[in-house]
Every structure is written in C-alpha cells, then in structure tokens.
Amino acid sequence: MSGECGQCGEATASGYLCHRHTVTLARRLALLPGLDSDLTAYLVPAAPRFGERVGGGGATSRPPINLDVLDLLQANRAAQVMRSWRVDVQRERWPERSAPPPASLAADCRWIGMELEWIVADYPAAGDLAREVKELEAELRSLGAELPADHVRVCIAVTDDQGTVCGAVLTWRPGQVLRCRTCRTEYRSAQDLALLQHYQPTRVA
Ligand SMILES: [Zn+2]
Numbered sequence: 458m459s460g461e462c463g464q465c466g467e468a469t470a471s472g473y474l475c476h477r478h479t480v481t482l483a484r485r486l487a488l489l490p491g492l493d494s495d496l497t498a499y500l501v502p503a504a505p506r507f508g509e510r511v512g513g514g515g516a517t518s519r520p521p522i523n524l525d526v527l528d529l530l531q532a533n534r535a536a537q538v539m540r541s542w543r544v545d546v547q548r549e550r551w552p553e554r555s556a557p558p559p560a561s562l563a564a565d566c567r568w569i570g571m572e573l574e575w576i577v578a579d580y581p582a583a584g585d586l587a588r589e590v591k592e593l594e595a596e597l598r599s600l601g602a603e604l605p606a607d608h609v610r611v612c613i614a615v616t617d618d619q620g621t622v623c624g625a626v627l628t629w630r631p632g633q634v635l636r637c638r639t640c641r642t643e644y645r646s647a648q649d650l651a652l653l654q655h656y657q658p659t660r661v662a
C-alpha cells in the first residue's frame with residue numbers, strides 16, 4: 458500500500474507518515490511530558506516567602522507566577538489532548554476493548570509511542586496526530602519563554618569538597634539557559650530543574 462505523509466504530503470512506500478515525520482513524532486512524544494513538567498516546576502513558587510525576603514518590601518507587588526501558563530496547566534491541556542488521541546487510537550485498533558483507565562501525560566505519550574508502528578501503517582488520522590503533537594510542543598516551548606524572569610531560585614551547586622552549596626540567587630531570562638552567575642553552573646535538563654526545585658531552602662526547612 459503506498460500513500461502520502463499526513464504531515465508533509467510526501468509520497469510514502471506505505472502508511473500515513475513519512476519516515477522523517479515518524480521519527481519526529483516519536484521524539485516529540487518522548488519530550489512532551491518533560492516540557493510540561495518543566496513549566497510546572499517554574500510555575501509553582503517553591504519558596505514564596507523566601508522570594509519576598511530576598512526581593513525586599515516591593516516584591517509582593519509583582520504577581521509571582523505567569524497567569525497564562527497557570528491557566529494552561531490548570532486546564533491540563535497537554536494531558537487532555539494526548540488522552541483523547543490515546544482513546545481514539547485504542548478504539549480504532551481494538552474496538553471491542555473498553556476505554557483505557559486514567560493515566561498521566563507521560564503514560565499516554567509512552568503508550569502512543571509504543572503503538573507508533575500500527576499508527577503509521579493503519580491509522581488514517583496519523584497526520585493530524587503528528588500535527589497536534591507538534592503544536593503542543595511549540596505551545597509549551599513558547600510559554601516557557603514567557604515565564605517570569607524574576608522568579609527566585611537559589612543555586613544548589615556544590616562548590617567545594619566540603620559540600621558547601623553555592624546558594625546564589627538565580628535569575629532566568631526568557632530564551633536563555635538558566636545559569637548561575639556566581640559559580641557558572643547550568644541547569645538545562647528536566648532532571649536538573651527537578652533537582653533545583655527539590656532542594657530549594659524552604660523545602661528542606
Ligand atoms: Zn512527512
């Protein structure tokens with residue numbers, strides 16, 4: 458069976474996505490849950506009182522979080538969109554089964570990723586799925602670029618072999634890597650950010 462890619466229109470030997478867009482979709486499915494939780498990590502102030510103390514008396518006049526991001530995450534849109542795709546794929550592939558039980562965004566993305574071979578070969582809506590996942594990724598990334606620059610975090614890097622923690626206040630500018638200006642440590646991956654969140658002072662206290 459020959460066809461064309463539902464995302465770019467390129468002719469395919471078989472199925473509903475070209476090889477390039479199959480690979481891209483698999484990569485995006487693996488990325489989405491991390492992007493979503495990165496935003497959550499930045500959004501929920503780990504230490505609002507700590508932030509006020511550092512910022513001085515004027516800090517309370519600024520909203521501590523980005524309300525647009527909050528709306529999106531409260532609506533849990535990424536999870537809802539991926540859930541509806543999972544439900545639809547399962548219904549097409551195994552019409553006799555009942556709907557899948559509730560699961561996390563990560564679990565739904567993983568499930569869809571594992572069904573990718575079938576999706577590409579036999580699921581006519583594969584191109585729509587690929588496009589929607591692409592849009593979600595772009596949306597999460599653009600929101601990341603709008604996160605508040607004055608959101609207070611302190612650097613958790615250990616700076617000597619006595620276990621001294623840097624502790625410098627980190628500021629993050631849209632579009633830049635989060636980097637400590639004192640010790641130059643960079644926080645890049647979802648895991649770096651999760652650790653940073655976890656070890657903030659008021660969490661420990
Ligand atoms: Zn394509």
Ligand SMILES: [Zn+2]
Pocket residue numbers: 612613614623624625637638639640641642
């Ligand atoms: Zn540092």
